[in-house]
Amino acid sequence: GLIYDGMVFKKLDLASFTEGELLYANDHLNICSFLYGLLRPLDNINPYRLEGNVELPDNGGVTMTDYWQPILTEYLIDKVKADDGILVNLASEEMKSLFDWKKVSSELTVVSPEFKVDKNGKLRTIVIYAKMCRGAMSRYILKNRITDIDLLSSFTYDGFRLIESKPRLLYAL
Structure with missing residues (x-):
């Protein structure tokens, strides 16, 4: 996880975690990867760049997402059930293709926070802000060891605050 350097990981800032916080994160944070599947922050990987629609060579047109979906769906469900059964989904939309999302949603409590910016009276997703x-x-979540999704209501970041908790968890600037 420490090898990633995108905006999400810059704001996550795992390098500033204490050893105890890193160990906790390693048990509770799943990082989606088209190449490696699901990673933990302390997993060692080589730098790479790969999209999910890349086809595996000599495998009849099977894409990375086709390959991973049956494996990762069961793994994720089992891992989250062994913890508390609640998945706070903060992955990008493209990463959902790594899983059978209908099955994940039916077997786990899934919370997918949205981050929007008010542009002329309309709430819109601005990708860079959503990543941050x-x-x-x-x-x-990791630093405070949040296990109760109701505690997500107190999350704020750079002007973003909770404006709607039902039916979705919506934060806006």
């Missing part, structure tokens, strides 16, 4: 908020919320 996803990283900052991941950091907040």
